[in-house]
Amino acid sequence: MLLSLLLLAVLAAASACKTCTCGVARGARVVGGGPVTAGEFPWLAAVKRDGKLICGATVVARDHLITATHCVYEVEASRLTVLVGEYNVNKSRSEGYRVSHVIQHPDFNRYTYDNDIAVLRLAEALPDHLYRPACLPDDEDALEGVDAIVSGWGSTVEKGPPSDIPMKAEVQIWSQEACTGAGYGRRKVTPRMLCANAPDRDSCTGDSGGPLLMTQPHYTVVGIVSWGRGCARQGYPGVYARVNHFMPWLRVALRHACTCSPPNIYKK
Numbered sequence: 001m002l003l004s005l006l007l008l009a010v011l012a013a014a015s016a017c018k019t020c021t022c023g024v025a026r027g028a029r030v031v032g033g034g035p036v037t038a039g040e041f042p043w044l045a046a047v048k049r050d051g052k053l054i055c056g057a058t059v060v061a062r063d064h065l066i067t068a069t070h071c072v073y074e075v076e077a078s079r080l081t082v083l084v085g086e087y088n089v090n091k092s093r094s095e096g097y098r099v100s101h102v103i104q105h106p107d108f109n110r111y112t113y114d115n116d117i118a119v120l121r122l123a124e125a126l127p128d129h130l131y132r133p134a135c136l137p138d139d140e141d142a143l144e145g146v147d148a149i150v151s152g153w154g155s156t157v158e159k160g161p162p163s164d165i166p167m168k169a170e171v172q173i174w175s176q177e178a179c180t181g182a183g184y185g186r187r188k189v190t191p192r193m194l195c196a197n198a199p200d201r202d203s204c205t206g207d208s209g210g211p212l213l214m215t216q217p218h219y220t221v222v223g224i225v226s227w228g229r230g231c232a233r234q235g236y237p238g239v240y241a242r243v244n245h246f247m248p249w250l251r252v253a254l255r256h257a258c259t260c261s262p263p264n265i266y267k268k
Contacts, residue, residue, distance in 0.1 A: 017258030022060075023135035023218030024263055036166040038087045041151055042132040043219070044166055046083040047071060047120070047209060048096055053089055053162070056152040056210025057082060058221050059133050061257035062125040066250070067209035068224050068241065069108040069118040077102045082120065085130040089153055090164045098123040103253045105246070114190050116226040116241045119253040134211060135220040135262050137244040143222055144175040148196055149213045150225065150238070154206030158231040162206040169201040171212075173222070174237060183235040192245050194223055197237035204231035212240050218262045 026039045036044070045057040045065055055071035065082060072080065081096030083089060101121040108115045151168040155161060179195035180186045189195070196212060203210070203225045212223030223240030230236060243250075 020133070020258070020260035021263045022133045022260035023220055024132055025219055026132070034168065036151055036168045039085070041166070041168070041213075041219075042085070042130075043134040043221075044151055044211070046086065046089050046096075046153060048081045048083065049075060049079050051081075051095070053083075053153065053206075055206075055208045056154075056225065057120060058211040058224075059084060059126070059131045060136060060221070061133055061254065061259050062128075062131075063122040064254055064257040064259075065120045065122070066221065066224065066243075067118050067120060068113075068116045068226055069104045070110065070113055070116055070226070071209040072102050072118055072120070073104065073108070073110055075102065080120070082122065084126055087166070088164045097126065105249065112188065112190075113227045113239075115192055115246075117224055117243070117246050117250075119250070121256070133260050134213060135218055136247065136250065136259065137214070137220050137222050139244055139247045141214070141220070141222065141244050143173045143194060143214070143242075143244075146173045146214055146222075147171075148173055148222065149215055149219075150196070150203045150207065150210070150223075151213075152203065152207035152210035152225065154208075154210075154225075155204040155231065158204065158233075160204075169198070169203075171196040171198045171201055171238070173212075179237070179239075182237055184229065184239070189239065192242055193226065194240050194242045195237040196223065196240060197232065200232050203228065203238040203240075217264055220262075 057067035080099040100123040103119040174195040
């Protein structure tokens with residue numbers, strides 16, 4: 001009975017949603033790294049707690065974002081706002097969009113950062129002109145060796161200050177075997193995590209909660225910046241929450257969201 005009611009709720013929400021497309025950037029494909037151009041990644045968001053920027057996030061629907069649970073762990077929704085469509089976050093005049101609900105993964109471990117994923121629901125829908133959502137992955141997407149993009153307002157060098165404008169870097173996703181065999185030790189890297197980096201390119205302090213995106217055939221959020229040792233240290237890749245592992249949980253957490261479809265399904 002409960003399952004039937006849940007399916008009816010999902011179908012009712014879907015019927016109220018208009019057709020939309022995810023995973024389409026407003027800029028050229030990324031090569032190497034550097035500053036993000038204004039509006040290039042229209043799903044990129046910044047999370048603020050008590051008015052201070054703390055983490056990144058990814059827009060996946062008009063009023064839902066995903067981020068890392070460690071960014072919002074035991075923080076009341078009333079203390080959180082989200083900046084979307086902003087470029088220089090230190091010159092923003094916007095207080096951000098209010099968060100109405102925080103859905104933390106129930107199995108998050110604050111000591112190991114296992115299951116480090118959360119959903120933020122906004123108090124109001126974002127204006128259509130302000131954003132485009134990133135696509136969510138399939139449960140079984142093959143990611144080993146795939147090139148991906150990490151972006152955010154974090155430090156550009158280890159122990160450096162956060163960036164005023166979003167930065168991007170092209171990295172490569174490691175095999176799970178290589179990830180568990182990295183310098184962290186096998187017990188610290190779980191099947192709910194993935195590793196990614198490239199020479200002198202990595203996520204860094206302040207990028208937490210932001211997206212790791214597979215760019216082909218469309219921009220798909222496959223990882224959430226979670227943890228690591230330093231920034232771009234040899235043998236210590238950035239560690240991300242593996243989004244495709246959490247798709248069954250996300251489908252429930254996003255049951256009230258109007259998610260969009262990848263662009264290629266409309267091609268004939």
